[in-house]
Amino acid sequence: MHKKDMAKDWQFTQTDKTKWIETEASRIGVTPFDVEKAFSSEFDGKKDLFSPLEIPDVMKVTYKYTYGGQSAFFRALRDYGKLLGAKCEACDFTYCPPRKNCSRCYGETQWVELPGTGKIASYTTIYKGTSLITGKTPCICAYVSLDETDFVVLTNVEMDDPSKAKVGMRVKAVFKPERTGRVSDFYFTAMSEGA
Amino acid sequence: MRRVAIVGVGTTPFKPRFIDKTYFELAFDAAKDAFTDAEIKHTDVESTVYGIYNDLFERQVQPDLYVHDYLGMGGKPSMRVNTGGATGGSAIRAGFMEVASGQSDLTMVLGVEKCSDCFDYRMGQSSPEVLKSISYTADMTYEQPTGRTAAASFALAVIAHQKKYGNPTAEQMAKVSVKNHGNAALNPIAQSGKVLTLEDVMNSPMIAYPFRFYDNCLYSEGSSCVILASEEKAKKICKNPIWITGLGASLDYAILGNRENLYTFEASRQAAKRAYKMAGITKPRQELDLAELHDAFTGTEIMAYQDCFLCEEGEGGHLIDQNITERNGSFPVNTSGGLIGCGHAVGATGIMQTIEIYNQLQGRAGRRQLDDPRRGLVQSIGGIACAWTVCIVLAKGGYNA
Structure with a gap:
């Protein structure tokens, strides 16, 4: 049988567009308007049996994630607005982001309070972001060399004019008033000249 | 250790999207093409390796299961490899x-890789959702929440490199883009057919400073395949095998506080050293004839010049300024068009790069063909600011030719 004749005598059941849009939007967690827009051509009457068929779908997993040996860092951050580092006495090396075990000597680290100041080691300004930060661009993403550590931390630097960011610029941590126990609880801003 | 040759290659074109093909159907096309080229049947294959990067792109955890099945390989030994952008290598x-x-x-x-089935309904486009899928590669606890994209991860290194060495400049980066798009225009499998000017690149929208739109590689879908054979087998089934004479790999620290500096890619330096040592190469610029370097971004191609020891430290910008890496230069880089021009179908990319060197060495590179190259390098990188690198040296003639 010729390909185009295959469905010629079959009974066509039209999908209920409105119901389909509502069901699918709810299933994948987006608005019916956006589903309708994305699938406008599916309902234009020009599709046949052999047209590629797309479906809305989502992969989602929820967690109750443990910070394990790094928990104190996040409790200090969320509950006290403090920044902690992890110091290996044997190596005289301080990590932040912290780690319970020293990756150099395999010993245990000790918690130390950090001043939350540092300087920009490198930076970039993101103009086109992921769908997780839509509406928050442009934003500065920087490696900051933290004072009293031997490490750099990847963080956001907030500045009125992103083009003023410079390697070597002194910055300090600012803790958000409402914190959730995530690194997004703090960001950095420029310190005044000479600070 | 036994000698290993490439005895056949196959690939699909690289495209922004194949709406008419799933990932396993793309894989089928590349595999069939490779079997035809190698003049073997799929039943002759003794084992399989699949390079597939992101399960979220494929909408399938462990997609290799379904590729192996679809290709009729049931029962043969198999493994799936995933090292981010370096997956192909x-x-x-x-x-x-x-x-x-x-x-x-x-x-x-x-x-093989799909990606454009990812779709951001609010923005009505794929890119932000593709970037989101990639962003889960960043350390979920400390880094992913900053919104850092793949481009930003490499931009941070390029800014540090600029600060240290004064290059790559915006113009040098734009030259790389013009070069690679120009090469891609001669490559029938390439995604980009655009011939660009420096102005086109330097006036394109900023994506992650200092990278503008045309400084970035293309998201692609596609599949590429090579058939590897032992020396004995290769001599039986192939008149002119291409030999893998050097191979080196490295995975650097992904948390950059653990690295010595932010301005070089130590993984690439170590992988290149290991590959050159195995291939007996001491002067790569003289002993190699061409390279496919992982130009995920223009600035990283320029950094790769030094990290693969094709120039002195910090002098990558001069190579492009002096037109050395142009197709008609003394050391052509990315005659395929690279990731910027040919495209970046992540799991397939390192294999696509290898196929370009293979085709150049076989004299099968069509309008991009160089004058009798004998030995080439592939650099395949991936992960946060080049965490992974694999370097491969390919040679024609006898194993030690």
């Missing part, structure tokens, strides 16, 4: 080890 390395160790005489190494 790593897959070839894994296939090499299968053959070199004597586990197999004929191994199929196939890379």
Whole structure:
């Protein structure tokens, strides 16, 4: 049988567009308007049996994630607005982001309070972001060399004019008033000249 | 260790989207093409290696299960390799080890990637959702919440490199984009057909400073495949095998506080050193004739010049200024168009790069063909600011030619 004749005598059941849009939007967690827009051509009457068929779908997993040996860092951050580092006495090396075990000597680290100041080691300004930060661009993403550590931390630097960011610029941590126990609880801003 | 040759290659074109093909159907096309080229049947293959990067792109955890099935490979030894952008290079390395160790005489190494099925409904486009899928590669606890994109991860290194060495400049980066798009325009499998000017690149929208739109590689879908054979097998089934004479890999620290500096890619330096040592190369600029370097971004191609020891430290910008890496220069880089022009179908990319060198060495590179190259380098990188690198040296003639 010729390909185009295959469905010629079959009974066509039209999908209920409105119901389909509502069901699918709810299933994948987006608005019916956006589903309708994305699938406008599916309902234009020009599709046949052999047209590629797309479906809305989502992969989602929820967690109750443990910070394990790094928990104190996040409790200090969320509950006290403090920044902690992890110091290996044997190596005289301080990590932040912290780690319970020293990756150099395999010993245990000790918690130390950090001043939350540092300087920009490198930076970039993101103009086109992921769908997780839509509406928050442009934003500065920087490696900051933290004072009293031997490490750099990847963080956001907030500045009125992103083009003023410079390697070597002194910055300090600012803790958000409402914190959730995530690194997004703090960001950095420029310190005044000479600070 | 047994010697290993490439005895056949196959690939799909690289495109923004194949709406009419799933990932396993793309894999089928590349595999069939490679079997035709190698003049073998799929039943001749003794083992398979699949390079597939992101399960979220494929909408399938462990997609290699369904590729292996679709290709009719049931029962054969198989493994899936995933090292981010370096997946293709790593897959070839894994296939090499299968053959070199004597586990197999004929191994199929196939890379495949979809990505544009990811779709951001609010923005009405794929890119932000593709970027989101990639962003889960960043450390979820400390780094992913900053919104850092793949481009930002490499931009941070390029800014540090600029600060240290004064290059790459915006113009040098734009020259790389013009070069690679120009090469892609001559490559029938390439995604970009655009011929660009420096102004086009330097006036394109900023994506992640200092990278503008045309400084970035293209998201692509596609599949590429190489057939690897032991020396004995290769001599039986192939008139002119291309030999893998050097192979080196490295995975650097992904948390950059653990690295010595932010301005070089130590993984690339170590992988290149290991590959050159195995291939007996001491002066790569003289002893190699061309390279496919992982130009995920223009600035990283320029950094790769020094990290693969094709120039002195910090002098990458001069190579492009002096037109050395142009197709008609003394050391052509990315005649395929690279990731910027040919495209970046992640799991397939390192294999696509390898196929370009293979085709150049075989004299099969069409309008891009160089004058009798004998030895070439592939650099395949991936992960946060080049965490992974695999370097591969390919040679024609006898193994030690």
